[in-house]
Amino acid sequence: MVDVDALKSLLPDGVVVTEAATLENYRYDWSRDPDAGTPIAVVRPTDAEQVQAVVRWAAEHHVGITPRGAGTSLSGGSSATNGGIVVSLERMRAIEIDTTTRVAVVEPGAFNAEVKAAAAQHGLWYPPDPSSYEICSIGGNIATNAGGLCCVKYGVTTDYVLGLDVVLADGEKIVLGGKRIKDVAGLSLLKLFVGSEGTLGIITRAILRLVPAQPPRATLVATFPDAESAARAVVEIGLVTRPSMVELMDNASINIVEDARTMGLDRTAGALLVIQSDAPGAACSAEIEIAEAACAKYGATECFSTDDPEEGELFVEARRAFFPALEGRGALMLEDVGAPVPQLPDLLAGIEKIAANHALAIPVVAHAGDGNTHPTIVFDPTDGAAKDRAAIAFTEIMELAISLGGTITGEHGIGRLKKELLPTQLGSRVMELNRQVKALLDPQGILNPGAIL
Amino acid sequence: MVDVDALKSLLPDGVVVTEAATLENYRYDWSRDPDAGTPIAVVRPTDAEQVQAVVRWAAEHHVGITPRGAGTSLSGGSSATNGGIVVSLERMRAIEIDTTTRVAVVEPGAFNAEVKAAAAQHGLWYPPDPSSYEICSIGGNIATNAGGLCCVKYGVTTDYVLGLDVVLADGEKIVLGGKRIKDVAGLSLLKLFVGSEGTLGIITRAILRLVPAQPPRATLVATFPDAESAARAVVEIGLVTRPSMVELMDNASINIVEDARTMGLDRTAGALLVIQSDAPGAACSAEIEIAEAACAKYGATECFSTDDPEEGELFVEARRAFFPALEGRGALMLEDVGAPVPQLPDLLAGIEKIAANHALAIPVVAHAGDGNTHPTIVFDPTDGAAKDRAAIAFTEIMELAISLGGTITGEHGIGRLKKELLPTQLGSRVMELNRQVKALLDPQGILNPGAIL
Numbered sequence: 046m047v048d049v050d051a052l053k054s055l056l057p058d059g060v061v062v063t064e065a066a067t068l069e070n071y072r073y074d075w076s077r078d079p080d081a082g083t084p085i086a087v088v089r090p091t092d093a094e095q096v097q098a099v100v101r102w103a104a105e106h107h108v109g110i111t112p113r114g115a116g117t118s119l120s121g122g123s124s125a126t127n128g129g130i131v132v133s134l135e136r137m138r139a140i141e142i143d144t145t146t147r148v149a150v151v152e153p154g155a156f157n158a159e160v161k162a163a164a165a166q167h168g169l170w171y172p173p174d175p176s177s178y179e180i181c182s183i184g185g186n187i188a189t190n191a192g193g194l195c196c197v198k199y200g201v202t203t204d205y206v207l208g209l210d211v212v213l214a215d216g217e218k219i220v221l222g223g224k225r226i227k228d229v230a231g232l233s234l235l236k237l238f239v240g241s242e243g244t245l246g247i248i249t250r251a252i253l254r255l256v257p258a259q260p261p262r263a264t265l266v267a268t269f270p271d272a273e274s275a276a277r278a279v280v281e282i283g284l285v286t287r288p289s290m291v292e293l294m295d296n297a298s299i300n301i302v303e304d305a306r307t308m309g310l311d312r313t314a315g316a317l318l319v320i321q322s323d324a325p326g327a328a329c330s331a332e333i334e335i336a337e338a339a340c341a342k343y344g345a346t347e348c349f350s351t352d353d354p355e356e357g358e359l360f361v362e363a364r365r366a367f368f369p370a371l372e373g374r375g376a377l378m379l380e381d382v383g384a385p386v387p388q389l390p391d392l393l394a395g396i397e398k399i400a401a402n403h404a405l406a407i408p409v410v411a412h413a414g415d416g417n418t419h420p421t422i423v424f425d426p427t428d429g430a431a432k433d434r435a436a437i438a439f440t441e442i443m444e445l446a447i448s449l450g451g452t453i454t455g456e457h458g459i460g461r462l463k464k465e466l467l468p469t470q471l472g473s474r475v476m477e478l479n480r481q482v483k484a485l486l487d488p489q490g491i492l493n494p495g496a497i498l
Numbered sequence: 499m500v501d502v503d504a505l506k507s508l509l510p511d512g513v514v515v516t517e518a519a520t521l522e523n524y525r526y527d528w529s530r531d532p533d534a535g536t537p538i539a540v541v542r543p544t545d546a547e548q549v550q551a552v553v554r555w556a557a558e559h560h561v562g563i564t565p566r567g568a569g570t571s572l573s574g575g576s577s578a579t580n581g582g583i584v585v586s587l588e589r590m591r592a593i594e595i596d597t598t599t600r601v602a603v604v605e606p607g608a609f610n611a612e613v614k615a616a617a618a619q620h621g622l623w624y625p626p627d628p629s630s631y632e633i634c635s636i637g638g639n640i641a642t643n644a645g646g647l648c649c650v651k652y653g654v655t656t657d658y659v660l661g662l663d664v665v666l667a668d669g670e671k672i673v674l675g676g677k678r679i680k681d682v683a684g685l686s687l688l689k690l691f692v693g694s695e696g697t698l699g700i701i702t703r704a705i706l707r708l709v710p711a712q713p714p715r716a717t718l719v720a721t722f723p724d725a726e727s728a729a730r731a732v733v734e735i736g737l738v739t740r741p742s743m744v745e746l747m748d749n750a751s752i753n754i755v756e757d758a759r760t761m762g763l764d765r766t767a768g769a770l771l772v773i774q775s776d777a778p779g780a781a782c783s784a785e786i787e788i789a790e791a792a793c794a795k796y797g798a799t800e801c802f803s804t805d806d807p808e809e810g811e812l813f814v815e816a817r818r819a820f821f822p823a824l825e826g827r828g829a830l831m832l833e834d835v836g837a838p839v840p841q842l843p844d845l846l847a848g849i850e851k852i853a854a855n856h857a858l859a860i861p862v863v864a865h866a867g868d869g870n871t872h873p874t875i876v877f878d879p880t881d882g883a884a885k886d887r888a889a890i891a892f893t894e895i896m897e898l899a900i901s902l903g904g905t906i907t908g909e910h911g912i913g914r915l916k917k918e919l920l921p922t923q924l925g926s927r928v929m930e931l932n933r934q935v936k937a938l939l940d941p942q943g944i945l946n947p948g949a950i951l
Contacts, residue, residue: 144737145733145737145840146838147737147839190682192680200657217927219925219931220928225905226836226869227836227908228836229693229905230905230920232693232697232698232932233689233694234690236690237685237686240685241686257738257739280598286710326780327779328778328779331778385677386598416678417679450676450678452676454681456682458682459683467684474666474672478685485938497685
């Protein structure tokens with residue numbers, strides 16, 4: 046039995062917590078992974094040196110570490126393990142904006158929204174915007190290479206990471222990259238740590254590129270008779286212009302949001318696209334017109350556009366309200382599958398078929414412009430047969446995405462819930478390389494054991 | 499002695515060449531690395547299977563392979579080695595534009611300019627634009643994570659690589675990524691191969707993201723009394739806007755270009771900035787005005803702006819003409835150092851001091867908006883003392899960049915000419931990780947031996 050008191054003695058009072066209630070609180074992330082274990086301690090360091098101390102201790106005693114940001118993983122990326130410890134970065138939240146270099150120097154526990162807000166105070170912008178941006182941490186964003194709504198124009202987290210401090214599996218801290226925009230000195234280890242889901246090291250500081258504030262956005266909302274025609278409009282839009290947002294909600298997700306909170310969405314619409322342009326000046330309305338024409342071409346039943354940012358924001362809010370609106374509807378299995386954009390109509394049609402085959406509700410919202418969809422399987426957890434059908438549908442949707450040249454995860458990560466299908470997507474040699482790189486950086490396998498591999 | 503005839507027999511006629519004149523032609527890249535060896539064969543495969551066959555043969559016989567694109571490396575990235583073979587990808591040049599997915603599927607030997615041209619036929623654009631874009635290969639661009647002039651707004655090569663086929667050191671081919679914009683399934687091995695300079699595998703196919711055609715650009719040309727004040731204007735511009743190009747030429751480089759070819763540049767100017775905006779519509783002239791005000795604030799002696807793309811292109815051409823204009827001026831040592839943008843004035847001032855200390859001409863051009871500079875040490879190769887001073891200055895400039903929080907290479911790669919300073923920049927543990935990753939993927943060390951590490 047590992048002596049947790051010894052760990053406590055290494056760190057200031059209050060950093061290591063072993064109360065049962067706290068341990069219970071840190072077992073799960075948002076995915077409520079049923080296989081999550083109970084940790085022997087929750088460690089909440091306040092600086093990188095403390096992270097190093099705890100990793101050194103864990104390495105010495107062969108104790109597994111689940112690194113945790115804000116716990117909003119949707120794929121079991123921070124499920125605790127029995128006998129392991131959770132290292133929560135929630136207290137490391139410093140944010141420093143360097144306006145002349147135009148970067149943010151950020152500790153991993155800072156929320157995405159806090160980084161955005163700090164940058165905005167200086168007329169700057171940190172683009173990546175996961176739906177959960179108000180409550181998810183930058184460390185978690187980097188660990189999953191998180192996407193979001195504006196990625197269709199502005200790219201994903203990795204495109205903004207210029208530097209990382211990382212505590213390796215033996216407790217040594219390395220510094221990768223820095224406050225420089227271009228740097229090709231040596232192998233790109235920086236990018237390897239982005240998206241590594243805490244399996245290769247623990248991020249203790251990040252240098253993030255900022256850009257000038259986003260110009261005001263105009264918004265187009267278009268309704269369609271069905272999700273497939275909306276998806277066809279998305280493909281067309283991608284051919285002719287580059288909006289800053291192309292989100293899709295199908296009929297079921299529209300109704301789930303409206304049930305939770307009246308937002309004035311058309312409950313009869315087969316699907317809804319929320320499209321934004323942030324092109325400057327007159328180019329903005331021109332882009333909206335181009336998008337509107339594409340929607341009309343593929344059978345939009347109604348189009349509404351507005352230059353008023355607040356009015357437009359209401360529709361974005363409706364889209365973001367989808368996940369919270371699911372609360373209390375039963376058990377959920379959240380998907381994150383993607384396909385090449387031209388295959389989006391087939392992906393949506395296939396998901397509909399899978400839902401029908403298994404008599405399941407699978408509402409879909411999507412970062413449609415990226416081909417990245419979030420079908421969510423909703424079922425009654427007390428109904429054993431439904432639960433089994435949900436598990437089958439979960440796998441079938443991933444298989445469908447792979448068959449269309451897509452991916453089983455576009456932005457949430459593999460975590461613990463999607464491991465089974467990873468070899469199918471990657472192939473055996475790439476899987477082996479994944480395992481070898483993991484073994485190289487974490488020979489004892491103490492960093493986020495059970496995640497990805 | 500290795501039996502090259504056995505290799506010849508594995509491949510179609512003409513793929514393996516052993517004529518002395520050809521071997522001589524493939525010894526050097528543009529850096530004219532004095533330590534380049536003479537290969538025993540030059541192999542010019544026409545497809546991935548042939549690449550696999552030659553790598554399998556090399557692995558079996560422990561023969562080093564120098565992968566080579568168009569041979570435009572400026573850091574000795576494709577110097578040949580004695581007893582090794584050169585695998586030139588020059589015959590693998592297929593380009594396929596998938597307009598609905600908005601990607602280019604490209605073989606490594608295709609030139610950057612050819613990819614741009616193929617995309618342009620469909621109203622699309624491949625942004626990365628090294629100065630040598632008309633004659634450098636996409637494979638080499640990926641191998642070095644090449645930058646260019648529009649990177650200041652549009653990012654570097656890695657930001658556009660969605661998928662790679664790579665032949666590993668044992669001849670097996672893996673497929674990483676694909677035609678999907680977002681994909682976080684497994685560790686980011688894709689990004690690890692980008693910038694690996696042929697040391698981890700040989701790229702045989704790339705899937706590159708395309709974006710809509712760049713809007714017409716307006717151009718601002720501003721002259722300054724000295725390079726430092728131009729650099730200060732660049733820092734200011736970065737605070738207030740995001741142009742699509744911010745290039746700098748110092749007095750010496752202006753005169754070198756004018757000597758080679760009268761372009762009408764002001765020979766008396768201490769430095770010149772060439773700034774472009776591709777903001778759409780009226781936003782374009784607004785951005786140029788903002789940049790002009792920043793230039794005025796930091797002492798610009800003259801500002802000239804034009805909306806005429808062809809007129810603007812003349813100034814860009816002058817900037818691109820710098821490297822060709824150096825021809826015949828003596829021996830060259832090309833630098834590629836970068837610093838955080840606010841340190842750009844210090845970097846330029848420091849380079850000037852180093853030049854004075856060693857009585858050397860070190861003209862500078864720079865992708866100033868990224869803080870990435872190309873000081874070029876020009877000296878008489880028959881003057882032994884000058885050669886020694888040049889070597890010292892070369893090292894001192896890199897040390898200066900590191901001391902300013904910068905990098906010894908922003909876009910050219912480490913190759914063989916910058917290896918010595920790499921440990922100083924990265925630190926011992928990161929160097930060790932570089933070596934370990936290399937050993938993992940290429941245990942025999944047959945891929946581009948002597949490069950980077």
